[in-house]
Amino acid sequence: QQPVQSPQAVILREGEDAVINCSSSKALYSVHWYRQKHGEAPVFLMILLKGGEQKGHEKISASFNEKKQQSSLYLTASQLSYSGTYFCGTELLMNYGGSQGNLIFGKGTKLSVKP
Amino acid sequence: EAGVAQSPRYKIIEKRQSVAFWCNPISGHATLYWYQQILGQGPKLLIQFQNNGVVDDSQLPKDRFSAERLKGVDSTLKIQPAKLEDSAVYLCASSLAVGYRVDQPQHFGDGTRLSIL
Numbered sequence: 001q002q003p004v005q006s007p008q009a010v011i012l013r014e015g016e017d018a019v020i021n022c023s024s025s026k027a028l029y030s031v032h033w034y035r036q037k038h039g040e041a042p043v044f045l046m047i048l049l050k051g052g053e054q055k056g057h058e059k060i061s062a063s064f065n066e067k068k069q070q071s072s073l074y075l076t077a078s079q080l081s082y083s084g085t086y087f088c089g090t091e092l093l094m095n096y097g098g099s100q101g102n103l104i105f106g107k108g109t110k111l112s113v114k115p
Numbered sequence: 116e117a118g119v120a121q122s123p124r125y126k127i128i129e130k131r132q133s134v135a136f137w138c139n140p141i142s143g144h145a146t147l148y149w150y151q152q153i154l155g156q157g158p159k160l161l162i163q164f165q166n167n168g169v170v171d172d173s174q175l176p177k178d179r180f181s182a183e184r185l186k187g188v189d190s191t192l193k194i195q196p197a198k199l200e201d202s203a204v205y206l207c208a209s210s211l212a213v214g215y216r217v218d219q220p221q222h223f224g225d226g227t228r229l230s231i232l
Binding site for chain 1: 221226
């Protein structure tokens with residue numbers, strides 16, 4: 001049930017773009033994205049609800065394809081501050097149409113942005 | 116707005132000892148979560164409270180872990196007795212979410228890093 005994130009790690013130069021993927025084997029109600037810097041708490045980035053919407057947050061945006069049970073996080077023109085580990089958290093859609101009620105987090109994608 | 120407060124920040128104990136962690140959520144947040152994060156992994160939910168009631172504790176090892184949220188505000192998580200495999204960061208998070216949906220951001224505390232010798 002744990003979502004699979006890819007890639008596991010990526011190294012970028014400042015200004016380069018990156019895409020992080022999150023894939024589930026189960027139907028999803030929503031996908032949440034968080035960023036965690038070393039030794040710090042995870043910080044909320046965005047929630048994507050079923051409906052295939054795309055959301056943006058400055059130069060970070062994400063999409064959610066509920067039919068494919070996948071979400072992608074797009075980081076454009078990366079900055080040094082984008083470095084950290086990115087986690088997706090998935091909220092499962094139950095057979096009766098409701099939510100599982102909590103998040104299952106992936107193992108994370110470590111992003112390193114170099115000057 | 117004050118964030119989620121956790122204490123202690125670090126704890127080192129020997130196996131078979133007991134330990135307790137404390138969490139004070141953001142004021143007004145009905146839902147409180149305790150997560151275990153093992154090095155190199157994503158957070159894993161241990162228990163979820165809504166006000167002072169337990170919503171989900173299916174992944175809490177109940178033979179050694181216990182948690183309570185008295186008066187629907189602060190919460191404590193206890194491990195007794197600790198095992199080597201309990202070495203991890205224990206994160207507390209709170210959210211405005213109510214009902215059986217995760218439609219609000221979760222705000223995390225800085226966590227307690229537990230080392231078992």
